[in-house]
Amino acid sequence: xxxxxxxxxLALLCGVILSACGGNDGNLSLSGSILYDxxxxxxxxxxxxxxxEKLAIETGASSFIFTKLLASDESFDVEVDTNPTGAECKVAxxxxxxxVYTVYRxxxxxxxxxFVLGGTVKGLTGTGLVLANGSDTVGVLPAxxxxxxxxxxxxxxxxxxxxxxxxxxxxxxxxxxxFDGALNPGTxxxxxxxxxxxxxxxN
Numbered sequence: 579x580x581x582x583x584x585x586x587x588l589a590l591l592c593g594v595i596l597s598a599c600g601g602n603d604g605n606l607s608l609s610g611s612i613l614y615d616x617x618x619x620x621x622x623x624x625x626x627x628x629x630x631e632k633l634a635i636e637t638g639a640s641s642f643i644f645t646k647l648l649a650s651d652e653s654f655d656v657e658v659d660t661n662p663t664g665a666e667c668k669v670a671x672x673x674x675x676x677x678v679y680t681v682y683r684x685x686x687x688x689x690x691x692x693f694v695l696g697g698t699v700k701g702l703t704g705t706g707l708v709l710a711n712g713s714d715t716v717g718v719l720p721a722x723x724x725x726x727x728x729x730x731x732x733x734x735x736x737x738x739x740x741x742x743x744x745x746x747x748x749x750x751x752x753x754x755x756x757f758d759g760a761l762n763p764g765t766x767x768x769x770x771x772x773x774x775x776x777x778x779x780x781n
């Protein structure tokens with residue numbers, strides 16, 4: 579008898595939990611949060627490819643919720659249908675099967691475009707090094723610890739899809755530096771590009 583009451587109580591509790599989460603009768607609300615790296619831009623549109631619903635996001639909104647409810651265990655796939663003007667957005671926790679643990683965890687992170695171009699100088703001990711990306715230049719000083727890696731960033735940001743090409747405009751005293759060709763020249767990705775490498779050796 580006690581076990582029957584216990585099962586009935588657990589069933590009632592589960593029903594209350596599902597109802598509170600929007601999951602009563604197998605209907606679940608797909609939702610998530612929006613984070614901004616830089617100022618919020620207008621024009622973001624999300625899509626749930628699972629059922630084709632598109633959702634226009636109000637400028638500066640910190641959260642979103644799709645209007646079409648999902649059945650329990652229905653698959654979903656939230657993607658960026660249209661990026662905001664002057665920004666690029668990425669999604670996380672955006673695919674799965676609908677249940678009360680998965681439908682509210684989608685995260686959209688938007689970063690303002692253009693992006694930062696930079697990297698690391700290795701082996702720098704001399705002074706006077708100047709790097710260039712077109713007409714944009716940056717001076718790099720050696721680290722306090724001789725020969726330690728030094729990071730650099732060009733002052734002018736680069737738009738997604740634009741070409742870039744780092745060059746050594748002025749060599750440091752007593753050394754010769756050159757860019758590693760792995761990522762240079764290249765096309766600006768939809769994010770900061772901080773992977774350029776400059777290697778310096780003693781003359």
